[in-house]
């Protein structure tokens with residue numbers, strides 16, 4: 001099955017070539033999914049929706065990465081991106097994120113020294129988010145690398 005998926009490395013993005021039966025199985029899957037969903041969910045987008053889409057994409061760009069919230073939905077985390085699980089950190093902004101992390105450590109230490117207990121919990125949540133994002137960047141997440149999607153099974157394979 002290994003020869004079924006041949007990946008050609010172009011500058012960006014990588015191109016996967018699939019056999020005809022895989023494409024047919026995928027199309028059949030999509031047709032079944034569409035048949036099982038109410039027709040009104042497949043309405044044609046309005047002009048206003050098309051106009052709003054680029055604006056939404058532009059608003060998803062933040063200083064340390066890209067917000068992955070769903071189209072048309074507002075930020076429900078008060079733009080506290082460092083601690084937010086919806087942020088996809090930008091590898092080019094690693095130094096900025098490390099600076100934010102170091103600042104959070106200093107602020108947390110100051111809050112503990114001064115007894116600002118009301119601030120400590122929030123600072124630690126944000127600090128945990130910053131450290132998690134730095135860890136993801138250091139593990140290569142967010143880089144544009146090839147992703148192994150595995151081999152799909154078809155009905156005849158079972």
Ligand code: SF4
Pocket residue numbers: 062066067068069074075076077078079080081082084085086087088
């Ligand atoms: S806090 Fe989360 S949802 Fe809000 S803008 Fe930042 S990443 Fe997006």
